[in-house]
Amino acid sequence: xxxxxxxxxxxxxxxxxxxxxxxxxxxxxxxxxxxxxxxxxxxxxxxxxxxxxxxxxxxxxxxxxxxxxxxxxxxxxxxxxxxxxxxxxxxxxxxxxxxxxxxxxxxxxxxxxxxxxxxxxxxxxxxxxxxxxxxxxxxxxxxxxxxxxxxxxxxxxxxxxxxxxxxxxxxxxxxxxxxxxxxxxxxxxxxxxxxxxxxx
Amino acid sequence: xxxxxxxxxxxxxxxxxxxxxxxxxxxxxxxxxxxxxxxxxxxxx
Numbered sequence: 351x352x353x354x355x356x357x358x359x360x361x362x363x364x365x366x367x368x369x370x371x372x373x374x375x376x377x378x379x380x381x382x383x384x385x386x387x388x389x390x391x392x393x394x395x396x397x398x399x400x401x402x403x404x405x406x407x408x409x410x411x412x413x414x415x416x417x418x419x420x421x422x423x424x425x426x427x428x429x430x431x432x433x434x435x436x437x438x439x440x441x442x443x444x445x446x447x448x449x450x451x452x453x454x455x456x457x458x459x460x461x462x463x464x465x466x467x468x469x470x471x472x473x474x475x476x477x478x479x480x481x482x483x484x485x486x487x488x489x490x491x492x493x494x495x496x497x498x499x500x501x502x503x504x505x506x507x508x509x510x511x512x513x514x515x516x517x518x519x520x521x522x523x524x525x526x527x528x529x530x531x532x533x534x535x536x537x538x539x540x541x542x543x544x545x546x547x548x549x550x
Numbered sequence: 551x552x553x554x555x556x557x558x559x560x561x562x563x564x565x566x567x568x569x570x571x572x573x574x575x576x577x578x579x580x581x582x583x584x585x586x587x588x589x590x591x592x593x594x595x
Contacts, residue, residue, distance in 0.1 A: 509564065509565040509566050512567075513565065513566055513568050513571075516561075516566065516567050516568065516571050517568055517570070520571040520574050521570065521571055521574055524578075534582065537578050537579070537582060540575075541575075541579065544554060544557055544558065544561065545553060545554055545557050547557070547566075548556070548557025548558070548560045549557065
């Protein structure tokens with residue numbers, strides 16, 4: 351044992367979580383960020399309640415504060431949901447691109463209506479709405495493509511794993527690990543399993 | 551036996567069973583069946 355290892359008791363402790371290897375400090379940072387986004391996303395649609403009974407004159411061209419708050423709440427919810435999806439996308443490699451695209455779509459919709467809320471105009475022109483719809487259609491088409499690809503890849507990978515396990519059960523085990531007098535019992539056992547799986 | 555062959559085909563088509571594993575199972579089952587028949591015939595005679 352060297353001196354270095356005896357002095358390493360002050361090093362930050364690693365915690366193994368189900369989702370990966372994270373230090374305690376990082377995981378608390380992540381949970382704070384996630385909790386913050388979730389709380390904003392869930393509570394924002396209720397913001398206008400503060401002005402329901404005692405309404406005041408609105409800002410940014412809104413007649414009432416309650417209508418301004420209501421107009422602000424849904425974009426806030428979309429932006430927080432988008433950020434949550436983008437965060438989750440890094441944790442799920444198979445759905446990474448799909449979740450990123452969906453997250454970006456949420457952010458796009460959120461910022462689109464956020465601009466609508468803060469820019470003092472009565473409404474966007476029809477061409478702006480159509481342009482937004484066109485962009486969203488393209489993004490969601492790509493997202494659907496990547497989701498399909500992720501599902502197919504997962505299914506194929508699972509089938510490959512099952513096939514390898516069958517190879518081990520059928521080809522390797524009887525030759526290497528089952529005695530000659532037990533071969534018949536072994537074959538009858540795996541035949542039963544094959545029939546059970548085949549009839550699922 | 552026929553049921554097993556049918557299920558083997560299904561698993562092979564689904565990509566869950568390799569061709570070599572399928573052939574090995576078919577060979578083993580055929581061998582088992584022929585052994586059983588031989589035993590029956592010898593017990594009758």
